[in-house]
Amino acid sequence: MVTPLILDCDPGHDDALAILLAVADPAVDLLAVTTVAGNQTVDKCTVNARRVLSLAGVSEVPVARGADRPLVRRLRIADDVHGTTGLDGPAFTGEPSVPESPHSAHELLVDVLRSRPATIVATGALTNVARLLAEEPSLARNITEIVWMGGSTDRGNIAPLAEANACVDPEAADLVVRSGVPFTMCGLNVTHQALVTDDVLARLERIGTPLARVCGEWMTFFASTYRDLFGFEAPPLHDPVAVARVIDPAIVHCVEANLVIETKGEWTAGATVVDLDGYTGRPPNARIALTLDREAFWNRVVTAITALG
Template sequence: MPLHKIILDCDPGHDDAMAILLALGNPNIELVAVTTVVGNQTLEKVTHNARAILEFAGAKQIPIAAGCTRPLVRAIQNAAEVHGISGLDGTNLPEPTIPLDKRHAVDLIIDTIKANPPKTITLVPIGGLTNIALAVRKAPEITELVKEVVLMGGGYHTGNRSAVSEFNIAIDPEAAHIVFNEKWPLTMVGLDLTHQARPDDRIMAEIAALKTPISEFVVRSLNYYTAGYRQRSGRSDHAPVHDPCAVAYLIDPSIIDTQKAPVNIELQGALTTGMTVTDFRSQATTDCHTQVATKLDNPKLWAMFIDSLKRLDK
């Protein structure tokens, strides 16, 4: 039996695609629903991409619902400079036929949590937090029903949208403020951790050597992602692949070190809006419901990912 039933809330996105494949291919994960939110691209585009990935991976049975088209308060931002006009530039997945669930993503999230025994559903948001914030505002009782929240976003020292804010938090900081301040167990898998999640030439060659349609998609996707990263950063290494880290933590927590610390979201700073303010003072961890990821076993992450790719192609 899978150890974790998860709802993956996402905005595919090349690294979102890798997170979906990791979840689908690992026997410790049951992906019970996929929901989409505006982020890396428009809601229409990321929802199309999520449908295409699920269908391509042979997972047409998983419910998928489209969510919020914009942040709670702020103007829409996207990451076209990273993921391209389609959100998955550099790839050529077949046009999906998988239908969307007729419910709004917020309602699918609430309904799924309530349809399962308490403390059995884990929320894994790997995009902006708009859907999750609205779900907990519409149905506050889910705070007590959810097992935990493991999200990709933020960073206790590192930003990418600004010097101190990470994209998923910065695009809807008000939603993040709601999610981080609910009293459910929450793990922030932020940039300080995910910047350690880089393939290398050997890992890419190992993926390519699988010679399957899914592995070919992964190689094309990560090659595009890394080429853009190198052009923007001037670096020569491979791009960090952020989103799979949140799923990997659930599969095997031993690959990621964590530290208890209160986290809150800056909403008003002229230079710091969207910052995940993390308090590492030892006295601040009493009765703390949040923790942050600090150190990754990168070889183990990629071994886990490649194992999922092999399982998906059996």
């Protein structure tokens, strides 16, 4: 059964491969790509989404520009991780061939969800999704599920307890989690199991296509920043994990738990407070990803890149 999917993202090296996986895997039907500020400005993220689809030879998926800042906070971008373009590594010249939609991300989300139910995979700050739920609450019934790459059950990557997508717009994440729409969190605790190790780079190289070569160059740049900033020997490919959860839930094992987003803490804003052991007595309100079938995950990613030629 094919799952209709909207990808809300901020490309971003890992978002780029999430787009490719969503485009090529037969288990999902990618209806739209919407962008949000986060890894870079929304202008650069929108160009990057268009570029990824252009490289993949995909022209029928609309790309719409979304929020250029969080709901109430000042934007903080991750140029230290993703570079000045948001997709540093291979050099590109000129405009991508895939155009930007004349509609805003909000308009595109409304149009798609009015026409059919769909799953939203969000791999950036939840600003666009929060605005959709706040301004068009009746459309919540047509969101089958929101699967978010964000948060963590333990430490963060932009603050001691906050992951970047949560920390950029914690108010948006709080609104979305409290909306009642089925919600799955794929946090750092699971995405750090999706490391781009040497064997993965070798598999990309063996594909031998121009697209695979670009993916390898993206991952090589991504590896350099993760090594310099965090001391990782191999970078974690965060965002495709959320797409993989939709493709085959068996790839990403989840448990039910209560999730609260911290918005007020002086030192903890953006923390995703996951009650795995029932300390609070609050009922479960989210699926929380805990473990990844690494072999199955990389098989889907490599197969998708291969299929795009």
